[in-house]
Amino acid sequence: MKINIYIKQSLVIFTALTLFLGCNDDFMERAPLDRLVNENFWNSQSDLELYVNGLYQVYIWGHTQDPRRPPFSVRGSHIAYGDVISDNATNMGQNIDVRLTDAYVVPLNDDNNGWSWGNLRQINHFLANYRRAAIPEETKQAYAGEVYFFKAWDYFRRVQIFGDVPWIAADLAVDSPELYAARDPRALVMDSVLMCINRAIAWLPAAGGANPVGRIDQDKAQFLKSRICLYEGTYRKYHTEIGLQSSAAQWLQESVAASDALISSGRYALYDNGRADAYWALFAQRDAAIRTNPEAVLGVEYNFNIGVMNDLLVYYHDNIHLGITGQKSLVDEYLCVDGRPIYIGGGPGSYVDNPLFLGFGKWTELENRDPRLTQTICRPGEYISIFNRSTGVYDAQANGINFPRLQFTGLEQSGYRFIKHWMPDKDLMDRAHGSSQSVIEFRYAEALLNYVEAKYELGNLVQQDVDITINRLRERAGFDFTTYPSSRLLIGNEPVDPRLDAIYADKLDYAVTPLLREIRRERRVEMAQEDLRYWDLMRWKAARLLTVPMRGVRMTAEMQELYSGSHANGLINPTTGILEFATIALLNRDVFVDEDGFIILKARSTNMSNGILPWSDYRYLWPIPTGQLALNNLLTQNPGWE
Structure with missing residues (x-):
């Protein structure tokens, strides 16, 4: 089932659920509503799937016109x-x-700057209830892995914006003291983010092949981990004022390992249409073309046939x-x-x-x-x-x-x-507000760049690393290494x-x-x-x-x-x-x-x-x-x- 298909099919049901959860009555901004108690819902695989499907459009923005992108x-x-x-x-x-x-x-209020917690409440509500489903444990864990992926992504964005934030692990009640807790230290929050993304990788199904518009799988989680860990490792290294330099290398090593998992899998490659405009053409594809794009790790397919457009x-x-x-x-x-x-x-x-x-x-x-x-x-x-x-x-x-x-x-x-x-x-263009131009959210080229940068910051970058990353990108772009040997980046030159x-x-x-x-x-x-x-x-x-x-x-x-x-x-x-x-x-x-x-x-x-x-x-x-x-x-x- 493709992302664009299940976003469309589950939207109404997910919206109804989130009304019960009070997603517009943010529990960090006002007294929360009572938790949803629905004994008839958390029973089957289809219940879990419908709930999780709704999170995709919350976190995968694509070419949306929605301006609510914090900060x-x-x-x-x-x-x-x-x-x-x-x-x-x-x-x-x-x-x-x-x-x-x-x-x-x-x-005065959230003002779309990122201090909004309704989406996280939806995540924690799922994690508190999914085990009730009478289905195999492996199936339950697969859906929970998707939710842990989104929780890691959610908190990563919060830390990027605010630094220290409250870490909320549970589905809170009206009188939960955590509603009025202090901010937790960045180190604690990011350790919890790493735990979430590692659990996602462990519980998600392996990618049988490149499937950018399919469900979240281990490859997509490895990509997110690569991005998160590079950000945190370099932030700790260069922002000496936060006092976390000593742990920067650990995060950089995690980024290298996650990037390498994608590189060594052999499932991804740089897009090449055989023309001089391959780089431009990579971003000018429509409808189902993204499904076979070897550079797309995660993407959104827009298609007139299923009524999902941008x-x-x-x-x-x-x-x-x-x-x-x-x-x-x-x-x-x-x-x-x-x-x-x-x-x-x-x-x-x-x-x-x-x-x-x-x-x-x-x-x-x-x-x-x-x-x-x-x-x-x-x-x-x-x-x-x-x-x-x-x-x-x-x-x-x-x-x-x-x-x-x-x-x-x-x-x-x-x-x-x-x-x-x-x-x-x-x-x-003639369709006005109905473009089916697809979008790549996670692009393999970024994983290559994450890899080479993290290796440099760790001090163990070698020429082979540069050749499979930067020089491969330049080659795809159209640099002629034969005519201009200096266009190939060489360490020390x-x-x-x-x-x-x-x-x-x-x-x-x-x-x-x-x-x-x-x-x-x-x-x-x-x-x-x-x-x-x-x-x-x-x-x-x-x-x-x-x-x-x-x-x-x-x-x-x-x-x-x-x-x-x-x-x-x-x-x-x-x-x-x-x-x-x-x-x-x-x-x-x-x-x-x-x-x-x-x-x-x-x-x-x-x-x-x-x-x-x-x-x-x-x-x-x-x-x-x-x-x-x-x-x-x-x-x-x-x-x-x-």
């Missing part, structure tokens, strides 16, 4: 748009999200997410095709260009770069500008080129428009990058070796627009990278002439003969540039200056709503939010 609200898809809270992208509008600034005010393409084409554009900080990090960065010598103000780097004129910076760059960021004339929705023709010659509409508050703030996750599919090294030296309070720099670069590039960057910065204690000036493309003299307003009715390119439509974008009216000519993002913002985000270290953790502190005098606020 940030992101409509359309947390995967496609989650990076808007990081240094990879920016949102549409004059101002930056206030939650990315020091002006964020502690909410709004991803609507938000990509007709809504505000046209205005989510990339930042120069991300684009600069992509290597050239020779495996070296855009600058190979010199220092700030006098960098030496890589001979393959073509500079910043009219998007020439996208050429001769890591092939993933132009499968993530559009060249001029790509994207919807050359896709005619009326005819379904995807052809620059037929439809001409429409350069980005550069506006300081509008749809094209930076000039770096994303093409990753976009599909030129007339059928899907890492490229020089004076630009990025200078940023790290300025923003971080610890040294980053060339090898670690390349491991982190690979993760940023490979996983861009997949909702990982913000959390990577948090665990690395590298949030001051958010204060790198937010910039867009350089408005060269050629660019300024193109956008001067004199070509508002169209311009014939003398070389190609193609009609190029340029939208007016006057300097100091529609776009604002810095002293080097790069577009300043959020130039007229009232909550940041000169495109530079503020940062204070207390924001590594989020605040507990003040209303919760008033209800429970044993709860304490996170430092800096008092």
Whole structure:
């Protein structure tokens, strides 16, 4: 039974159950309702399955338009748009999200920041009752394993947001003293999370093969363990202020073991369609194609035939997410095709260009770069500008080129428009709120990156590890190791990058070796627009990278002439003969540039200056709503939010 099928079939029944459980009357926010006592329910396998099925859509978000994704609200898809809270992208509008600034005010109530416990109550209620079913113990444990998987995931997200949180192990009654307990230490909570995910692995059925849209199995649990343990291990290493450095290695070893379980299984591989655009095509699949995608460990299939669809393409084409554009900080990090960065010598103000780097004129910076760059960021004339929705023709010659509409508050703030996750599919677009573009929640590539990073942090990384991870990813992307041997990452022969090294030296309070720099670069590039960057910065204690000036493309003299307003009715390119439509974008009216000519993002913002985000270290953790502190005098606020 597939995830998308059983989410649909069980939704009504699960909703009815959760009404009894009081999921909207959060027991951490107000006096709880009496526990559900239903002697007629916990009897059969179908009872357990119906209950557990409802948890899938609670925890596996996919391309949902539901904005309730703590601690940030992101409509359309947390995967496609989650990076808007990081240094990879920016949102549409004059101002930056206030939650990315020091002006964020502690909410009175949950306010979707993550301090909500209704879902956990559903989990604990199952764990308190599932043994009543008159079915074989192995069957009961399989369903309980799924619930322990979700409990580990739930608490992991809580710890990411708040640090110390109350650990609730039981199905609580109205008068349970645990309702008003203090926060438990991070170490205790995460040890309990590890117990949950290990129990899930032990009780879940083995994966008979890659089955991304099937029930939770051991492989999916190993993936989650890989992610959780890498996060916790690196957080403990770099956040010395919490005093848990001595236990960091244990968590990193657990991450390595979980990643290795997936790698050595032979059930997963990097997607390759035999074309140069394999990386882009990985994210542009619909309907049942995800079932046979070897890179999908966990995914959600959307399909018209079963009535399960999403709004991803609507938000990509007709809504505000046209205005989510990339930042120069991300684009600069992509290597050239020779495996070296855009600058190979010199220092700030006098960098030496890589001979393959073509500079910043009219998007020439996208050429001769890591092939993933132009499968993530559009060249001029790509994207919807050359896709005619009326005819379904995807052809620059037929439809001409429409350069980005550069506006300081509008749809094209930076000039770096994303093409990753976009599909030129007339059928899907014509269905409005009915896209069947599928989504990968757990991608095998991340497990490879978890493995290589954890091995480095443990100090036992060898070249073979790099070859089966980073170099395999680069090979799939289209790097040519024969023509450019330096594009293959070799331990001890890492490229020089004076630009990025200078940023790290300025923003971080610890040294980053060339090898670690390349491991982190690979993760940023490979996983861009997949909702990982913000959390990577948090665990690395590298949030001051958010204060790198937010910039867009350089408005060269050629660019300024193109956008001067004199070509508002169209311009014939003398070389190609193609009609190029340029939208007016006057300097100091529609776009604002810095002293080097790069577009300043959020130039007229009232909550940041000169495109530079503020940062204070207390924001590594989020605040507990003040209303919760008033209800429970044993709860304490996170430092800096008092």
